[in-house]
Amino acid sequence: MTRSTTATTSIAALAHNLAVARTAAPGSRTWAVVKAEAYGHGLGAAMTGFAAADGLALLEFDGAARLREAGWRRPILMIEGAFEEDDVALAARLRLALVVHCEEQVGWLQAHRGEPVAAVLKVDTGLNRLGVPRERAGAIHSRLSAMPGVESVALMSHFATADVAGGAARAIADFDAATARLPGERSLANSAAVLTVPQAHRDWVRPGIILYGATPFADRSAASFGLRPAMSLTGRLIAVRDLAPGDSVGYGSSFTAPSRMRIGIVDCGYADGYPRVAPTGTPVAVAGVRTGTVGRVSMDMLAVDIDAIPSARLGSPVELWGAQVSVDEVAASAGTIGYELLCAIAPRVRRVVREDFIGPPA
Missing domain, CATH: 2.40.37.10 (Lyase, Ornithine Decarboxylase; Chain A, domain 1)
Incomplete structure (x- = not known):
């Protein structure tokens, strides 16, 4: 007899938690974040549980390929973009949207001659990990928009402190100021902002941890939001x-x-x-x-x-x-x-x- 240690994933809970997120941001479409093998729950289970999502978001290209092979036909967002130039051609073949957060990625798109790729320009608003400087957002957006290898240009950022009351306010203001005259869909809200920062609910929201029945907050339980353990x-x-x-x-x-x-x-x-x-x-x-x-x-x-x-x-x-x-x-x-x-x-x-x-x- 084998050891009994078992990790069980609930499809019903995944679907329920996605519904909670969609209800919290009713005017937005939803990227269900499935990076890290769907936060450890398994990509296959996540694809089934998140069947009602408007798109899936992850960073692993092999995972994106598996999702396509398994039959996912809706949008897929690569949230760290291309890691090397060849990834752009792969994104075109698999119909993946690419986040663009640095000059090197801009250059790879400039050199791309295949089917156009959807780009999502990431603007840094204080997290200081990935993202172009706010003062460069307009110029880079214009360059991307003029490229024959770029189908469309959307805009996004990621919050550092959305889990703290008022913690996203400065980032939202900085993002809006940097992108005020730029066309394209917007995406700002992570899990904490989906639940508690409605002003961050733009064209798309990007819930992650809440989809799996855990909380992004130190002082508020997942159950208090009606989430179920997945x-x-x-x-x-x-x-x-x-x-x-x-x-x-x-x-x-x-x-x-x-x-x-x-x-x-x-x-x-x-x-x-x-x-x-x-x-x-x-x-x-x-x-x-x-x-x-x-x-x-x-x-x-x-x-x-x-x-x-x-x-x-x-x-x-x-x-x-x-x-x-x-x-x-x-x-x-x-x-x-x-x-x-x-x-x-x-x-x-x-x-x-x-x-x-x-x-x-x-």
């Missing part, structure tokens, strides 16, 4: 131990039993993608009852407190995150964000795709 990570108890007062658990003996207690050993560890830095008390559910971890997470297993769960025994189901324990709770305990955990599921973890929801509504 992934569960589960395992089982592979051992039950009775501890005496003073017994320690795991490497480094970082947890010592204060009194007699029962613990369970779960078949999931950091080699499966569970965060090694998760401390004692990180939430988990055993046999449907919430409890916490004890001791240090190992490569292949972790320990949980089952002292108050008399029904727990060898083989009892364990939810590491999902319907009872949100991925954001686990991430917060481990000092990270839900995005990282969803994207970090290891190849050895069994994958399951289900049509229905994971657990009842919160």
Whole structure:
């Protein structure tokens, strides 16, 4: 019998969360962001769950090719654009829109002689990662618009602090000032802005993490927006131990039993993608009852407190995150964000795709 550690993706939850995003921005079309293998959920499942999206956005060209091969006929946006000149010809062949964020990419489009490609000029508004300077946006837009290898020119930016109240205001103002006289569709809103910054809802919105049932906010849960978890990570108890007062658990003996207690050993560890830095008390559910971890997470297993769960025994189901324990709770305990955990599921973890929801509504 194989290890039970399983990551399950819910098609129903993906579709539901997309509907939440579309309802939040009813006047905009939606790029469903599916980079990083759909935030760890699988491109195939995402294509099915996001069937109602107006387009899909990612950065991996092999992923875009897979989407086309699987039958996706609507627009696909490459959100980091071409990585080398040959990518422009590939984009033309696969009918991909290319973000343009630097002079080198402008030059590659200038040299392109194949079928025209849709370009999306990215303007930096303070994130200082990718994007042309605001003062250069007009000139670069004009150059792109005059190129025979460019079909159309749209405009976009990406926010640094849309998850903070008022954090997108300056970026929106700077973007509007830099692009005021330029034609073309606009796209500004990321997940946080889709939910809370309606003035950023332009022609297209680009929800990411919210589509997968996790939150972009430090102080507002996904459930508070009506989002449903699209992934569960589960395992089982592979051992039950009775501890005496003073017994320690795991490497480094970082947890010592204060009194007699029962613990369970779960078949999931950091080699499966569970965060090694998760401390004692990180939430988990055993046999449907919430409890916490004890001791240090190992490569292949972790320990949980089952002292108050008399029904727990060898083989009892364990939810590491999902319907009872949100991925954001686990991430917060481990000092990270839900995005990282969803994207970090290891190849050895069994994958399951289900049509229905994971657990009842919160």
